[in-house]
Amino acid sequence: MIDLDLTDPLAGVSPLQAPGVTLMVAGLGPLTLILPFRGKEDAVGAALGAELPAPGRSVQDGDRRITWFGKEAWLVSGAAVEADLSGLAAVTDQSDGWVAATLDGPAAREVLARLTPLDLRPTAFPVGAAARSELGHMPAAFIRTGEDRFAVMTFRSMAGTFWHELADAVRGVAARRGG
Amino acid sequence: MRLPCPICGERDRREFYYKGHALALNRPDPDADDAEWDDYVHLRDNPAGRTRDLWYHSAGCGAWIVVDRDTVTHEVFGATLAEDAEARDAAG
Numbered sequence: 083m084i085d086l087d088l089t090d091p092l093a094g095v096s097p098l099q100a101p102g103v104t105l106m107v108a109g110l111g112p113l114t115l116i117l118p119f120r121g122k123e124d125a126v127g128a129a130l131g132a133e134l135p136a137p138g139r140s141v142q143d144g145d146r147r148i149t150w151f152g153k154e155a156w157l158v159s160g161a162a163v164e165a166d167l168s169g170l171a172a173v174t175d176q177s178d179g180w181v182a183a184t185l186d187g188p189a190a191r192e193v194l195a196r197l198t199p200l201d202l203r204p205t206a207f208p209v210g211a212a213a214r215s216e217l218g219h220m221p222a223a224f225i226r227t228g229e230d231r232f233a234v235m236t237f238r239s240m241a242g243t244f245w246h247e248l249a250d251a252v253r254g255v256a257a258r259r260g261g
Numbered sequence: 262m263r264l265p266c267p268i269c270g271e272r273d274r275r276e277f278y279y280k281g282h283a284l285a286l287n288r289p290d291p292d293a294d295d296a297e298w299d300d301y302v303h304l305r306d307n308p309a310g311r312t313r314d315l316w317y318h319s320a321g322c323g324a325w326i327v328v329d330r331d332t333v334t335h336e337v338f339g340a341t342l343a344e345d346a347e348a349r350d351a352a353g
């Protein structure tokens with residue numbers, strides 16, 4: 083069998099600290115995409131021991147986070163899915179398919195406002211909100227994990243551009259804030 | 262322009278892929294005559310005014326939606342999931 087090396091798509095990148103915001107690589111742990119078969123959402127939720135969050139929502143439960151991830155799709159992160167979902171859903175391990183970053187601080191929203199058309203005001207995107215959208219021209223997912231804290235994900239193949247765009251926006255916002 | 266995705270809410274136009282008029286949902290019978298198929302595949306009106314278009318929320322939730330809008334004023338009146346619009350059309 084061929085032995086493949088496990089490599090980190092953002093290896094060598096260091097956290098970027100600026101006035102008002104810190105940009106960090108986020109380790110999301112195992113990622114499992116779950117597409118329940120028609121009418122099986124409740125059964126999938128029961129098997130997972132959790133209710134599948136409504137569209138636009140993400141729920142943290144211990145190590146595990148369940149995030150609405152598109153039409154009839156949910157992403158389980160932070161913990162492997164042990165439940166047997168055969169006959170209930172299409173399940174794929176996407177752990178190596180994504181990269182993620184965390185933006186933390188009162189200027190986090192300002193940074194993202196430069197990169198995505200999402201309305202991220204607290205009224206439209208409160209803590210626990212999740213969305214698929216774009217970051218620059220890249221498909222991306224967004225979760226508000228705290229008042230001033232966002233997790234952002236994109237495909238692994240775009241890791242370099244992803245980090246470049248985020249770091250650039252952090253520096254731009256910092257400069258405007260007199261950093 | 263912002264489009265009201267029935268699943269995601271109001272979203273920026275750049276998240277969507279444009280397909281064309283929603284008559285694409287009204288597929289003729291397989292044994293319909295050539296003229297009907299020609300009309301379905303190739304012929305489109307170019308309305309100045311109200312129209313129903315198919316859009317794909319490609320960067321968002323991945324739903325196909327039918328958007329009711331005005332090509333002159335750019336007013337958007339609403340949107341439905343294409344699967345619901347299709348079911349409604351099938352029910353007559």
Ligand SMILES: [Zn+2]
Binds near residue numbers: 267270324
């Ligand atoms: Zn949508």
